[in-house]
Amino acid sequence: MQLTTTRNKELKAKPDPQKLGFGTLFTDHMFNMDYHPDKGWHNPRIEPYTPFTMDPSTMVLHYGQGVFEGLKAYRTGDGHIQLFRPQANFKRMNxxxxxxxxxxxxxxxxLDALKQLVHLEKEWVPNAPGTSLYIRPTIVATDPFLGVRASHTYRFFIILSPVGAYYPEGFNPIKILVTREFVRAVRGGLGDTKTLGNYAASLLAGEMAHKEGYTQVLWLDGVEQKYVEEVGSMNILFVIDGELVTPMLNGSILPGITRDSALALARRWEMPVSERKISIDEVYEAHRAGRLTEIFGSGTAAVISPVGTLKYEDQVITIGDGHAGPVAQKLFDAIMDIQYGKAEDPLGWVEPVV
Incomplete structure (x- = not known):
C-alpha cells in the first residue's frame, strides 16, 4: 500500500509547553485507513485533522466494537524525536x-505510517521537562447497521496530542480506593484488551472514588473479589520484603507495556520479581507487619505513579512515609531517561523518528 500525505493549509498555533494538560489539544494532521471485505485494509493516508461524519446507525456507536492504544513520542536533549516500544503497542492492538x-x-x-505522521508533526513534540506527544491509534466499526454482529467495514485512525503530566499530583503519591461494590472484568472477557467498554465499566466507581477524594480505583477479581488486579488506568505493583510483586496476567488484566518494562528492568537489576496472585488481605497484612514498603502504578500516561494512601472498606493505610519509595523512583528515572534519550537503551526499546 502506498501512503499518501495531504498537508493542512491552516496550521494551528503551538501551545506553551509549560502549560500543557492531558488530552485536550490535537495536532494539525492525522492518519486514516479503511477496511472493506473486498479490499482488505486500504487507502492509508495522512491528512488534515478533521471531525468524522458518521451515520447515526454506525455500529461502533451502538455495540462498542472498537479498540485503541496509547503511546508517546519524546524529544531528546539534542532535539531528536523517538518512540518507546511502539512495536509492542501495535502487537497488543492486533x-x-x-x-x-x-x-x-x-x-x-x-509503524511506518506512525513515524511519518510524527515526523510531519515534529514541531508539536514539546520540549519542556516531562512533556511528550501522546499518540492514540484507534480502530472502530463503521457499518451503518443495527444488529448484533461484527461489522464488515472499519476505520483505523491515529491522532496526536501534546501533553504534560497525566495526574495533577505529578510524581507525588496518589490516593487509591479499593472497590468491592463494582467489577470491571472477569477472565474470558475483555479485561486484557484495550476496548471501549473496558473503560466505560470503570467510570461509575471512578466517579464515586473522586467524590471521596481518591484519584483512582483499585479493582479486585470479578469472581472471588479478593485478589488484586489493576487500577483503572494502570497496572499495580507492590514491594514486599524487598521483592517486586504484581498480579499475574490471567486474562482479566491488561498486559501493560510499562508494566513489562518495569519488570524487565527490575530483573536486570537482579531484584526479586514475582508475578502471582496477591489478595487484598495479604497487602494489608504485609502492611501491618511492616513488610510492605511501596505501592505504585505503571502505565503509558503516568509512567510510574507512587501510591501514598490505600483505602479498603473502612481501613485506610499510608504507604511508607507517604512519599515516593526508592524502587518507584528508580524505575521512574530509568524508564524516563531511556524515553528521553538521557540513558543507554539496553533492551532495544527506542524507535528513532527524526
Whole structure:
C-alpha cells in the first residue's frame, strides 16, 4: 500500500509547553485507513485533522466494537524525536482486534505510517521537562447497521496530542480506593484488551472514588473479589520484603507495556520479581507487619505513579512515609531517561523518528 500525505493549509498555533494538560489539544494532521471485505485494509493516508461524519446507525456507536492504544513520542536533549516500544503497542492492538472480531492490520506498515505522521508533526513534540506527544491509534466499526454482529467495514485512525503530566499530583503519591461494590472484568472477557467498554465499566466507581477524594480505583477479581488486579488506568505493583510483586496476567488484566518494562528492568537489576496472585488481605497484612514498603502504578500516561494512601472498606493505610519509595523512583528515572534519550537503551526499546 502506498501512503499518501495531504498537508493542512491552516496550521494551528503551538501551545506553551509549560502549560500543557492531558488530552485536550490535537495536532494539525492525522492518519486514516479503511477496511472493506473486498479490499482488505486500504487507502492509508495522512491528512488534515478533521471531525468524522458518521451515520447515526454506525455500529461502533451502538455495540462498542472498537479498540485503541496509547503511546508517546519524546524529544531528546539534542532535539531528536523517538518512540518507546511502539512495536509492542501495535502487537497488543492486533490482539485486541482478534478479541473484538476486527481484521488484523500490518504492524510494520502501521509503524511506518506512525513515524511519518510524527515526523510531519515534529514541531508539536514539546520540549519542556516531562512533556511528550501522546499518540492514540484507534480502530472502530463503521457499518451503518443495527444488529448484533461484527461489522464488515472499519476505520483505523491515529491522532496526536501534546501533553504534560497525566495526574495533577505529578510524581507525588496518589490516593487509591479499593472497590468491592463494582467489577470491571472477569477472565474470558475483555479485561486484557484495550476496548471501549473496558473503560466505560470503570467510570461509575471512578466517579464515586473522586467524590471521596481518591484519584483512582483499585479493582479486585470479578469472581472471588479478593485478589488484586489493576487500577483503572494502570497496572499495580507492590514491594514486599524487598521483592517486586504484581498480579499475574490471567486474562482479566491488561498486559501493560510499562508494566513489562518495569519488570524487565527490575530483573536486570537482579531484584526479586514475582508475578502471582496477591489478595487484598495479604497487602494489608504485609502492611501491618511492616513488610510492605511501596505501592505504585505503571502505565503509558503516568509512567510510574507512587501510591501514598490505600483505602479498603473502612481501613485506610499510608504507604511508607507517604512519599515516593526508592524502587518507584528508580524505575521512574530509568524508564524516563531511556524515553528521553538521557540513558543507554539496553533492551532495544527506542524507535528513532527524526
Amino acid at each position: 490482539y485486541s482486534c482478534h478479541k473484538l472480531c476486527i481484521p488484523a492490520f500490518d504492524e510494520a506498515m502501521a
